[in-house]
């Protein structure tokens with residue numbers, strides 16, 4: 001959470017805590033509808049990994065049909081929102097740590113903290129954050145819904161003050177692998193962000209393949225340490241790994257860009273995507289998929305030994321990341337609006353990479369959209385060479401003019 005320095009803020013936080021006392025009915029829940037429900041089991045995680053383990057158990061076949069609830073500050077009144085009769089309640093309130101950043105501009109807050117935890121801690125530094133006006137309200141629930149604070153007219157919804165969620169940990173772990181000067185050549189990894197417009201929901205997943213029969217290799221330890229809903233690691237064959245079911249026919253859109261490894265850029269790209277796509281929900285819905293994959297310089301070093309290629313990439317360029325930007329949607333009447341949205345969003349994230357100084361010229365042809373120029377991205381001498389080859393073997397340009405599909409040289 002971003003912070004503000006203000007003596008008034010401190011006073012207001014204190015006032016909130018005092019008036020909040022009247023809401024404390026010696027029950028963790030604000031309403032009787034919630035506190036009278038009796039779960040069969042209460043889980044009190046002490047770390048994000050505990051949460052991940054609990055959710056994994058609850059969502060796998062080990063407990064078929066078992067329903068669960070998540071409790072933050074317990075201040076939503078409706079029965080069954082943060083408690084459950086006969087199911088499992090995950091009580092997040094032990095995850096209430098608050099840690100101020102070194103530069104004192106932001107604070108890391110546990111997902112189960114209540115605003116009193118945050119305000120009490122920050123008061124010692126004469127700082128405050130935009131959060132609940134009542135200190136007993138939970139950070140988790142308030143931020144998930146938006147959050148109206150005393151500071152909101154000055155700084156917006158409380159959720160606008162969130163700098164990042166632990167998604168940043170995945171980008172750090174991915175970049176740790178992709179940026180390594182000793183990139184492990186057995187690694188094939190992809191980190192993907194998926195956004196479903198109808199549900200307004202993001203999900204994040206990584207496909208981490210090691211091309212040696214080693215389960216949980218050290219190189220993936222950073223990625224595996226990030227709490228996840230499931231981890232399906234196993235030793236298998238290429239044939240069974242590649243045997244994916246075909247997707248049903250849908251409309252698709254592809255585009256790509258390449259940037260120098262930078263976890264900060266990935267996070268900025270995510271924030272830009274979220275801002276750009278959040279309110280866009282065309283008829284029939286659209287799913288956006290953003291896949292980041294390393295382009296390590298060790299991969300580029302093989303070309304020299306096999307006669308080279310025309311892609312215009314050199315190992316000296318260093319490690320990069322290729323982003324495959326894609327969208328899939330069922331309803332063809334939404335094509336135009338999705339193309340427009342896709343183009344605006346793509347332009348915005350390209351600008352992020354440019355601003356960060358990490359944008360590379362390479363556009364991977366097999367991920368490029370029709371408006372892109374992957375062949376030109378190979379550089380003038382490669383393009384010139386390709387044109388000479390084309391003129392030599394196709395002097396009248398059959399494949400340049402009579403075959404309109406694909407990217408053209410002339």
Ligand SMILES: Cc1cc2nc3c(=O)[nH]c(=O)nc-3n(C[C@H](O)[C@H](O)[C@H](O)COP(=O)(O)OP(=O)(O)OC[C@H]3O[C@@H](n4cnc5c(N)ncnc54)[C@H](O)[C@@H]3O)c2cc1C
Nearest residue numbers: 070071072073074075076082111133138140141142147148
């Ligand atoms: C007395 C009172 C004062 C209030 N003051 C304000 C105010 O000043 N400003 C304002 O905007 N709103 C205010 N509210 C509304 C409040 O923001 C919402 O009720 C909010 O949902 C409460 O969050 P919680 O974590 O305390 O509640 P909970 O009941 O624990 O959670 C609310 C919902 O969020 C989910 N949830 C909570 N934490 C997590 C988590 N870590 N991960 C996943 N899901 C989670 C729960 O499952 C539940 O569905 C107030 C409500 C009350 C009763």
